Each structure stands twice: as structure tokens, then as C-alpha cells.
Amino acid sequence: MPTEERGVVDPLLGFADALPAASPDAGALAPMLHLLTFALDREEFAIPVTQVREVIRVNGITRVPQVPAHVRGVTNLRGRILAVVEIRTRLGLTEAVVTPASRIVVVEVRGRALGLLVDRVSQVTKVPAESVAPPPEEVVTADTDYLTGVARWDSRLIMLLDLDKVLLPNA
Numbered sequence: 001m002p003t004e005e006r007g008v009v010d011p012l013l014g015f016a017d018a019l020p021a022a023s024p025d026a027g028a029l030a031p032m033l034h035l036l037t038f039a040l041d042r043e044e045f046a047i048p049v050t051q052v053r054e055v056i057r058v059n060g061i062t063r064v065p066q067v068p069a070h071v072r073g074v075t076n077l078r079g080r081i082l083a084v085v086e087i088r089t090r091l092g093l094t095e096a097v098v099t100p101a102s103r104i105v106v107v108e109v110r111g112r113a114l115g116l117l118v119d120r121v122s123q124v125t126k127v128p129a130e131s132v133a134p135p136p137e138e139v140v141t142a143d144t145d146y147l148t149g150v151a152r153w154d155s156r157l158i159m160l161l162d163l164d165k166v167l168l169p170n171a
Contacts, residue, residue, distance in 0.1 A: 030128050030129065030130055031128070031129040031130075032126040032127065032128055032129065033048070033126065033127045033128075033129055033132065033151070033160075034048065034049045034050070034124070034125075034126050035047065035048060035049060035124070035125055035126075035127055035151075035158070035160070036048075036049050036052050036055075036105065036121065036123075036124050037121075037122040037123055037124075037125060037158055038103070038105065038118040038119070038120065038121045038122055039118065039119045039120045039122060040087060040088050040091065040093060040096075040118060040119055041088065041093050041094070041119065043159065044122060044156060044157070044158045044159070045158065045159045045160075045161055046125075046127075046151065046158045046159070046160050046161065047105075047107065047160075047161050047163055049124055051107045051108055051109065051163055052105060052106070052107055053106040053107065053108055053113060054106045055103050055104070055105050055106070055121050056077065056103065056104050056106060056115075057103065057104075058075075058098050058102045058103065058104055058117070059075065059076075060075060060076075061073040061074070061075050061084050061098075061117070062074050062075070069086075069089060070085055070086050070087075070089045070090040071083060071084070071085055071086070072084045072085065072086040072096075072117050075104065075115060077106065077115075080113075082104075082106065082113060082114070082115045083114055083115065084104055084114075084115040084116075084117050085114055085115065085116055085117065085167060086117050087116045087117060087118060087166070088117070088119075090166060090167070091146075091166070096117055096118075096119060098117075099119070101119065101120040102117065102118065102119060102120065103117075103118055103120065103121045104116065104117055104118075105118055105121065107163060109163050109164060109167050109168070110164065110168065114167065125153070127151045127153045127158070128153075131151050131152050131153050132149040132150065132151045132160065133149060133150050133151075133152070134149055134150075135147045135148070135149060135150055135159075145162075145165055146161055146162050146165035146166040147159055147160070147161065147162075148160045148161065148162045
């Protein structure tokens with residue numbers, strides 16, 4: 001026989017009943033963007049965490065002759081050959097120097113796994129969607145349309161990238 005029927009309230013149910021009822025707006029929180037942030041040179045960039053498979057240390061990249069300049073080479077990821085893109089040169093920055101802080105961010109773009117060589121991974125963070133402003137019109141050209149917005153968060157400016165446009169600009 002349930003304890004409620006005998007006139008005794010179960011302690012868990014009593015505790016739940018004592019909690020204040022949720023207001024109608026309780027579930028209507030501001031939308032958040034879940035991002036992986038990383039550094040290239042002295043700037044901070046971000047991509048949606050949903051496109052990130054994993055982050056790995058740089059354990060050796062083998063150059064491949066006659067590939068586009070922004071392809072750094074290939075690396076072995078647990079027996080699988082992974083193409084590594086030099087995201088810095090793809091964005092028009094100088095070539096990266098691999099340091100102990102350098103990482104390869106393994107991403108999925110159009111069903112393919114690719115590695116992005118970055119200077120360092122900062123963090124996985126949630127940023128309120130309202131903190132993102134469109135990039136200034138003077139900055140966005142046909143060559144820089146990969147920039148989807150700029151987030152102002154914790155006194156930082158984080159540039160949001162569209163990986164499809166960065167990696168496959170003519171697609």
C-alpha cells in the first residue's frame with residue numbers, strides 16, 4: 001500500500017511538493033552557443049562544438065607533395081590517416097610554428113574528418129547568442145565570408161567561423 005494512502009507522505013514527494021512551482025518563463029532561457037575556442041596568432045576564434053570530434057596533441061605531421069598550400073600534411077590518428085589543414089594560412093595568416101601548446105582539432109565537415117592545426121585550444125564555452133554581433137560590413141568580403149559573427153564575452157572578442165566556408169570556399 002503506498003504511503004500516501006495511509007495518510008503519510010513519502011519524504012521525497014513531500015520535498016518535491018515543498019519546492020516552488022516553476023514559473024512559465026523558467027524554461028525560456030536565452031539561447032546559448034556551445035563553442036570550442038582556440039587561438040591563431042594573438043586572436044581568438046571559435047567553432048560550434050557539434051562539429052568537433054576531438055582535440056589531439058601534434059605528434060607528427062607528414063608533408064604531402066603538391067597539395068594546396070594550406071594543407072599541412074597528414075597524421076596518423078589511431079591507424080587512420082587524417083588530413084591536417086593549416087588553418088592560419090587558410091585565413092591569410094603566417095604559417096604556424098608547432099609548439100607544445102599546438103593542437104589538432106579533429107572536425108567533421110560534410111561527412112569528412114579533417115584536422116585543424118591551431119596554436120592552442122582555449123576552452124569549450126557557452127556564449128549567449130545575444131552576445132554575437134554580425135561582423136562589420138567593412139571586414140566581410142568574398143574572401144572573408146567565413147566569418148559569421150563576433151562574440152563579446154568576458155571582455156574578449158571571439159570570431160566565429162563557418163568551417164564549410166573556411167575549408168570549402170567554392171562549395
